Amino acid sequence: MSFEETLNLTMLADFYELTMANGYLEGGLENRIAYFDIFFRKIPDKGGFAIMAGVEQVIRYLDKLQFNEEDIAYLRSKELFSEKFLQYLSKFKFSCDVWMVPEGTPIFPHEPILTVRGPVIEAQFIETMLLLTINHQSLIATKANRIVRAAEGRPVMEFGSRRAQGYDGAIFGARASYIGGCVGTACTLAERDFNIPAFGTMAHSWVQMFPSELEAFRAYAQTYPYDCVFLVDTYNVLKSGVPNAIKIFDEELAPRGIRPKGIRLDSGDITYLSKQARKLLDRAGYPDCKIVASNSLDEYIIRELLVQGAKVDSFGVGERLITSKSEPVFGAVYKLAAIEEDGVMTPKIKISENVEKLTNPGFKQVWRFFDRETGKAIADVITLANEEIDESRPYELFDPSHTWKRKRVTNFHARKLLVPAYVKGKCVYDIPDLKTVRAYCQEQVDTLWDEVLRFENPHTYYVDLSKALWQLKEDLLAEYLIK
Amino acid sequence: MSFEETLNLTMLADFYELTMANGYLEGGLENRIAYFDIFFRKIPDKGGFAIMAGVEQVIRYLDKLQFNEEDIAYLRSKELFSEKFLQYLSKFKFSCDVWMVPEGTPIFPHEPILTVRGPVIEAQFIETMLLLTINHQSLIATKANRIVRAAEGRPVMEFGSRRAQGYDGAIFGARASYIGGCVGTACTLAERDFNIPAFGTMAHSWVQMFPSELEAFRAYAQTYPYDCVFLVDTYNVLKSGVPNAIKIFDEELAPRGIRPKGIRLDSGDITYLSKQARKLLDRAGYPDCKIVASNSLDEYIIRELLVQGAKVDSFGVGERLITSKSEPVFGAVYKLAAIEEDGVMTPKIKISENVEKLTNPGFKQVWRFFDRETGKAIADVITLANEEIDESRPYELFDPSHTWKRKRVTNFHARKLLVPAYVKGKCVYDIPDLKTVRAYCQEQVDTLWDEVLRFENPHTYYVDLSKALWQLKEDLLAEYLIK
Numbered sequence: 010m011s012f013e014e015t016l017n018l019t020m021l022a023d024f025y026e027l028t029m030a031n032g033y034l035e036g037g038l039e040n041r042i043a044y045f046d047i048f049f050r051k052i053p054d055k056g057g058f059a060i061m062a063g064v065e066q067v068i069r070y071l072d073k074l075q076f077n078e079e080d081i082a083y084l085r086s087k088e089l090f091s092e093k094f095l096q097y098l099s100k101f102k103f104s105c106d107v108w109m110v111p112e113g114t115p116i117f118p119h120e121p122i123l124t125v126r127g128p129v130i131e132a133q134f135i136e137t138m139l140l141l142t143i144n145h146q147s148l149i150a151t152k153a154n155r156i157v158r159a160a161e162g163r164p165v166m167e168f169g170s171r172r173a174q175g176y177d178g179a180i181f182g183a184r185a186s187y188i189g190g191c192v193g194t195a196c197t198l199a200e201r202d203f204n205i206p207a208f209g210t211m212a213h214s215w216v217q218m219f220p221s222e223l224e225a226f227r228a229y230a231q232t233y234p235y236d237c238v239f240l241v242d243t244y245n246v247l248k249s250g251v252p253n254a255i256k257i258f259d260e261e262l263a264p265r266g267i268r269p270k271g272i273r274l275d276s277g278d279i280t281y282l283s284k285q286a287r288k289l290l291d292r293a294g295y296p297d298c299k300i301v302a303s304n305s306l307d308e309y310i311i312r313e314l315l316v317q318g319a320k321v322d323s324f325g326v327g328e329r330l331i332t333s334k335s336e337p338v339f340g341a342v343y344k345l346a347a348i349e350e351d352g353v354m355t356p357k358i359k360i361s362e363n364v365e366k367l368t369n370p371g372f373k374q375v376w377r378f379f380d381r382e383t384g385k386a387i388a389d390v391i392t393l394a395n396e397e398i399d400e401s402r403p404y405e406l407f408d409p410s411h412t413w414k415r416k417r418v419t420n421f422h423a424r425k426l427l428v429p430a431y432v433k434g435k436c437v438y439d440i441p442d443l444k445t446v447r448a449y450c451q452e453q454v455d456t457l458w459d460e461v462l463r464f465e466n467p468h469t470y471y472v473d474l475s476k477a478l479w480q481l482k483e484d485l486l487a488e489y490l491i492k
Numbered sequence: 493m494s495f496e497e498t499l500n501l502t503m504l505a506d507f508y509e510l511t512m513a514n515g516y517l518e519g520g521l522e523n524r525i526a527y528f529d530i531f532f533r534k535i536p537d538k539g540g541f542a543i544m545a546g547v548e549q550v551i552r553y554l555d556k557l558q559f560n561e562e563d564i565a566y567l568r569s570k571e572l573f574s575e576k577f578l579q580y581l582s583k584f585k586f587s588c589d590v591w592m593v594p595e596g597t598p599i600f601p602h603e604p605i606l607t608v609r610g611p612v613i614e615a616q617f618i619e620t621m622l623l624l625t626i627n628h629q630s631l632i633a634t635k636a637n638r639i640v641r642a643a644e645g646r647p648v649m650e651f652g653s654r655r656a657q658g659y660d661g662a663i664f665g666a667r668a669s670y671i672g673g674c675v676g677t678a679c680t681l682a683e684r685d686f687n688i689p690a691f692g693t694m695a696h697s698w699v700q701m702f703p704s705e706l707e708a709f710r711a712y713a714q715t716y717p718y719d720c721v722f723l724v725d726t727y728n729v730l731k732s733g734v735p736n737a738i739k740i741f742d743e744e745l746a747p748r749g750i751r752p753k754g755i756r757l758d759s760g761d762i763t764y765l766s767k768q769a770r771k772l773l774d775r776a777g778y779p780d781c782k783i784v785a786s787n788s789l790d791e792y793i794i795r796e797l798l799v800q801g802a803k804v805d806s807f808g809v810g811e812r813l814i815t816s817k818s819e820p821v822f823g824a825v826y827k828l829a830a831i832e833e834d835g836v837m838t839p840k841i842k843i844s845e846n847v848e849k850l851t852n853p854g855f856k857q858v859w860r861f862f863d864r865e866t867g868k869a870i871a872d873v874i875t876l877a878n879e880e881i882d883e884s885r886p887y888e889l890f891d892p893s894h895t896w897k898r899k900r901v902t903n904f905h906a907r908k909l910l911v912p913a914y915v916k917g918k919c920v921y922d923i924p925d926l927k928t929v930r931a932y933c934q935e936q937v938d939t940l941w942d943e944v945l946r947f948e949n950p951h952t953y954y955v956d957l958s959k960a961l962w963q964l965k966e967d968l969l970a971e972y973l974i975k
Contacts, residue, residue, distance in 0.1 A: 010562070015498045020681040021659055023651075025692030027680060028716065032694075035715045038701065045697070079493070083684045089719065133697060140654035141662060148657070168506075171623035172821050174631070175660035176504055179624060182658065197510060198503040201566045209508030211515075214528070214616060214828040217840050218521065232518045233511065236572065244843060276844065328821045337820040338655050338811045345697040357700050360727060366759075 011202040012180060018070055020080050022137045027084070030130045031094040039097075042349035043129040044372050045136070046121035047143060049341040050365055053151055053333060057467030058457060060154050060450060061122055062185045063146030064112035064430075065440050070138050072436060074103045097130075104434035105131050108427040110375070112441075113188050113450030115457060116147070117472045120375045120391055122341070124427060127434075129348075136343040145178070146185040148339035149331070152308075153189025154454065156326055158462065159308035161315060164192040164323040166208050168303060169331025182331045188446050195325070203443055208325075210236060210273075216243040223253045230261040237262065238271040238301060241286070246277060251286045255293040271299035271322070279304060280319040287320035301325060307335065308464065344368045358485040370485050371478065375426040378404070378418060379456060386456045387418055388471035389426070393478050398423040409474040409482075494685040495663060501553055503563055505620045510567065513613045514577040522580075525832035526612040527855050528619070529604040530626060532824040533848055536634055536816060540950030541940060543637050543933060544605055545668045546629030547595035547913075548923050553621050555919060557586045580613075587917035588614050591910040593858070595924075596671055596933030598940060599630070600955045603858045603874055605824070607910060610917075612831075619826040628661070629668040631822035632814070635791075636672025637937065639809055641945065642791035644798060647675040647806040649691050651786060652814025665814045671929050678808070686926055691808075693719060693756075699726040706736045713744040720745065721754040721784060724769070729760060734769045738776040754782035754805070762787065763802040770803035784808060790818065791947065827851045841968040852961065853968050858909040861887070861901060862939060869939045870901055871954035872909070876961050881906040892957040892965075 033039060052059050076084075076098040084090055084098070105127025116122050123139065125132045157165050167186035173179035183199035193206035200207035211229060219225035226239050237258070241250025251272060258269040272290070274282050279302045290298045302314070303325030311324055328334060347356045347370065356370035372394040378387040388406050390398070398404060400423055408414035430438040441449070460468035474482070516522060535542050559567075559581040567573055567581070588610025599605050606622065608615045640648050650669035656662035666682035676689035683690035694712060702708035709722050722740070724733025734755065741752040755773070757765050762785045773781045785797070786808030794807055811817060830839045830853065839853035855877040861870040871889050873881070881887060883906055891897035913921040924932070943951035957965070 010500075012500065012504075015500060016659065017493075017495065017498060018659055018681075020684055021495075021653065021662060022680050023653055023678040023692050024680050024683070024690040025678065025695055028693055028719070029695065029698050032698070032712055032715045033701075036711045041701070043697075043701070080684065089716070129701065133695075136695075137654050141656055141659065144655055145658050145661070170504065170506055171620050171826075172627055172823065173624055174657035174815065174820065175628050175662075175664055176499065176501055176624065177658035178628070178661050179504060180658075195506040195508065197505050197507050198501075200507070201503055201563065207507040209506050210511055211508055212512065212616075212619075213842060214526075215512050215515070217828045217842065218516075218524070218526070218612065218831065228519045229515055232515045233572070236511075276849075328823070332657065332815075332820040334820055337657065337815040337817055340655065340811070343654075345700045348701065359696060359700065 012198055013066070013069055013202065017073065017077075018138055019074055019076055021141070022134060026134045026136055028089070030134055031090045033130050033133075034094050034097055035091060039128060039130055041129045042127060043132045043345060044347040044349070045125045045132050045343050046346045046369075046373070047123040047139060047341050047343050048119055048121050049116075049339060050118050051340060052118060053148060053336040053339060054155065054464075056151065056155060057461040057463060058115040058117055058470060059147055059339070060150040060189055061110045061114045061116045061143070061147055062112055062150035062188050063142040063181070064109050064438075066142045066146065066181060067109070067123070067139055068430065068436055068438060068440060070142065071103055071107070071135065071431065074101070074135070076101055102434065103131055104128065105431060106429070106433065107431035109430045109438070110426045111428060111449070113446045113453065114426060115453055117389060117470050119369065120389055120472050121346075121369070121373050121427065124346070124373070126372070140341055140343055144339040144341050146181055147341070148333050148337070149182045149185035150189040150450070151339070152330055152333040153186040153191050154450070155308040155464065156306075156311065156330055157190030159311040159464075160324055163321065165190070166323065166325045167191045167194040167196070167330055168325040169327040170196045172328035173331045179331065184443065186330060187443060188450050190447065190451060205443065210238040211240050213240060213243045216240060222249055223256060226253055226257040227261060230257050234262055234265060234267050237269045238273055240275060241272045242274055242276045246274060246282050247285050247289070251289045255289065255295065258293070258295060258298070269295055269298045271301050273301040273303060273325070275303050279321065280314055280317040283320040284318065299323060303327065305329065312464075346370055347372050356481055356485060358482065358489070360486075360489055369474070369478065369482060371481055373478065376423045377426055379422045379424065381420045381422055384456060385458055386470070387421060388473055390473045390475055391478055392475035393481070396475055396477060406471060406473050408471075409479055495681055496549070496552055496685065500556065500560075501621055502557055502559055504624070505617060509617045509619055511572070513617055514573045516613050516616075517577050517580055518574060522611060522613055524612045525610065526615045526828060527830040527832070528608045528615050528826050529829045529852075529856070530606040530622060530824050530826050531602055531604050532599075532822060533601050534823060535601060536631060536819040536822060537638065537947075539634065539638060540944040540946060541598040541600060541953060542630055542822070543633040543672055544593045544597045544599045544626070544630055545595055545633035545671050546625040546664070547592050547921075549625045549629065549664060550592070550606070550622055551913065551919055551921060551923060553625065554586055554590070554618065554914065557584070557618070559584055585917060586614055587611065588914060589912070589916065590914035592913045592921070593909045594911060594932070596929045596936060597909060598936055600872060600953050602852065603872055603955050604829075604852070604856050604910065607829070607856070609855070623824055623826055627822040627824050629664055630824070631816045631820070632665045632668035633672040633933070634822070635813055635816040636669040636674050637933070638791040638947065639789075639794065639813055640673030642794040642947075643807055646804065648673070649806065649808045650674045650677040650679070650813055651808040652810040653679045655811035656814045662814065667926065669813060670926060671933050673930065673934060688926065693721040694723050696723060696726045699723060705732055706739060709736055709740040710744060713740050717745060717748060717750050720752045721756055723758060724755045725757055725759045729757060729765050730768050730772070734772045738772065738778065741776070741778060741781070752778055752781045754784050756784040756786060756808070758786050762804065763797055763800040766803040767801065782806060786810070788812065795947075829853060830855050839964055839968060841965065841972070843969075843972055852957070852965060854961065854964055856961065859906045860909055862905045862907065864903045864905055867939060868941055869953070870904060871956055873956045873958055874961055875958035876964070879958055879960060889954060889956050891954075892962055
């Protein structure tokens with residue numbers, strides 16, 4: 010049984026989801042249909058885009074959603090909920106419709122990345138887990154993608170389990186890192202359960218366990234002749250580590266015609282040490298021996314190392330990836346967009362003194378426009394769900410805040426980003442394998458212009474509203490102001 | 493079955509723990525005894541101390557440690573490990589000795605907070621999970637304690653599940669927050685499994701679900717007359733939220749003689765709004781109605797609010813607590829301290845070009861010295877494990893880096909911080925209930941001088957070495973330099 014299969018996460022919900030649920034039932038609102046959107050407002054690290062991740066875990070959660078006897082007994086002991094509600098929970102069966110942006114898709118602020126439609130009690134209850142799952146994995150996938158892009162084609166491995174925030178911080182963090190473009194992880198469980206390649210050879214303690222570094226390397230080479238990546242910084246990289254590694258390559262591998270895999274630098278001045286180590290290895294006849302670096306790295310340090318000409322072939326990235334240290338929160342929110350009674354939909358808007366916190370009302374779709382010539386993404390347009398976009402005619406984009414800013418696009422392909430995941434509680438989403446998700450992510454990131462991919466001052470990708478949605482929003486605002 | 497009981501975390505290990513383990517077995521080192529210490533080097537947020545947490549989860553992990561058939565089959569498929577090793581794993585039984593600093597204890601850099609002694613394969617293998625568990629919970633307990641101290645006696649609730657880094661980021665984060673001093677959590681599962689009080693009433697969506705704010709509050713009061721905490725910022729706090737709350741208190745609660753519990757502010761200028769709301773509530777005859785604030789808070793903002801005279805009675809703290817946003821990594825490490833062969837112990841030291849990274853060699857104990865008169869903690873002294881401290885005689889403390897700095901202490905009580913947790917693989921640690929851990933934490937933090945508790949430029953608490961340990965370290969360094 011995989012780690013994930015053992016999880017029962019139904020009760021991982023904010024307590025107010027339950028007080029509200031009981032309140033809706035008591036108030037006779039159990040048949041009220043609600044529409045909720047997940048969206049985020051700010052891209053971590055001031056980047057140009059984020060990566061959608063966690064979709065598969067949302068599905069695993071929804072598919073297993075049910076309250077067992079222990080849950081009911083605990084809730085009853087609170088003496089806060091009606092017996093009718095406890096009965097309701099014991100028969101709870103998820104029946105909502107859900108639309109999601111596929112895992113690995115670049116996503117932008119303010120656009121719905123997941124929409125739930127269904128009975129208000131159900132649609133409200135799942136808020137905490139949906140946010141938690143998507144916030145966590147999107148955060149790490151986005152960070153991983155930044156780090157992988159900084160490495161400019163050199164493999165990046167996720168090495169952060171020991172500094173992760175909890176067990177599935179490590180496990181699903183490894184998963185999200187892989188989606189974002191890492192080639193693998195140090196986390197064994199992530200390979201067993203998700204087929205993410207696991208890497209690792211030795212710690213400093215291995216080297217210390219033997220009378221000398223040379224003996225430690227020799228013992229390793231004798232056990233793993235085809236997998237020698239020696240950690241060379243336990244004593245002194247250039248005076249001891251690299252010379253000893255070369256000696257063992259010469260004595261243990263060369264006679265058997267085996268090429269060494271690499272050496273790893275885990276401390277000190279990586280630029281200087283890697284350049285010197287490269288020279289020593291080349292001179293000794295091992296130009297194909299890779300140099301791995303792994304000391305408190307992130308996208309900024311990797312970029313610096315490469316600018317300085319560090320001779321590093323691959324990177325192991327730990328705490329700054331697995332916690333997204335520079336910005337450890339992905340702030341997606343779950344907001345009411347509409348309600349439906351007797352088949353009549355009423356769009357809802359959340360007003361705030363803070364203009365960025367204004368929500369987009371109604372049941373919506375997100376369209377990504379691609380230029381047919383370049384294949385590049387031009388803009389996203391949020392429309393009402395029942396709008397269609399006619400690719401055969403020019404489409405006028407306009408900035409929802411500065412409506413005089415307009416752009417007419419032709420020769421485009423428009424793709425719906427929100428795809429059906431659940432229909433009346435039944436999963437209709439075909440979960441792709443993780444390798445496919447990772448390849449799709451790479452391919453979609455490649456549709457973005459370089460200006461959006463930048464780390465510093467990226468271009469703000471256009472997320473516009475259709476005329477109909479813009480008008481609806483204006484109307485609701487006017488209505489609110491009259492009140 | 494609790495969430496925790498369902499977890500099988502044996503395979504949550506860095507892959508190199510397995511390559512090394514197989515290497516030790518192949519190299520005939522399986523009977524080698526190793527001593528590993530966990531310690532950390534830097535206190536998060538430049539604080540004066542950290543809080544030990546995660547001890548109970550370390551025990552749950554060690555007690556369940558075993559490789560099942562699926563694990564073995566997966567490892568076999570890697571074609572990297574010997575059949576002898578896979579056999580070894582399938583019969584794996586933890587047999588180490590473990591000492592730990594009790595959960596809730598203030599801890600300081602460089603002192604061992606957990607020591608493992610046992611066969612090298614076992615002692616090495618558990619590294620990842622021990623670090624992950626202690627790093628995560630100590631991080632959050634330390635942050636929670638800062639936030640709770642900033643609130644100066646006002647209750648602080650942990651509200652961050654939706655922004656946590658993964659499921660047990662939320663669950664064990666709620667647990668660690670409680671140890672650090674929070675009064676409760678929004679996480680329902682944390683109450684079901686750990687008896688941590690769960691709080692929560694309504695979200696903005698509740699208010700939006702009704703035709704008006706007034707009707708939303710009325711419906712809530714009718715369902716929960718004794719638990720009314722109204723969220724008052726959906727439309728306009730002072731013009732709508734608070735007046736509507738008062739109206740419902742008057743109409744629904746007062747006639748039944750029920751006092752309202754509170755109102756919650758979740759946006760805007762908390763200082764200004766809370767002062768004005770307080771006036772409105774007082775004037776309406778509700779001076780006992782509490783004001784809860786919950787918008788992107790942390791210790792710095794809470795302190796600022798209180799300095800500005802905000803009328804807030806309790807705080808709900810979310811993302812900045814559950815991820816320890818300002819410093820999301822607790823960097824504890826797991827280092828070899830000694831090896832033992834045929835009953836002879838050889839202390840080990842890890843040299844580094846970076847002086848802070850030098851380790852303390854040998855099998856050790858940590859003593860905390862308390863002044864018998866004031867009850868305050870004076871200093872910690874790391875000794876060799878077989879040293880005893882005679883309280884009846886003056887003890888000379890000295891700074892291990894600046895040995896001329898000396899201090900003679902008398903009339904002290906010295907307590908061993910590392911207590912036995914496992915003896916030959918058997919747990920001997922009596923796990924206290926969480927309330928007891930929380931009370932112990934509070935009591936122990938109270939033994940620290942105010943200068944250590946400060947947020948800005950706290951006094952560096954003394955962590956000294958015994959003469960014997962200091963001499964051993966000097967000798968090993970000299971020996972290394974001769975080489």
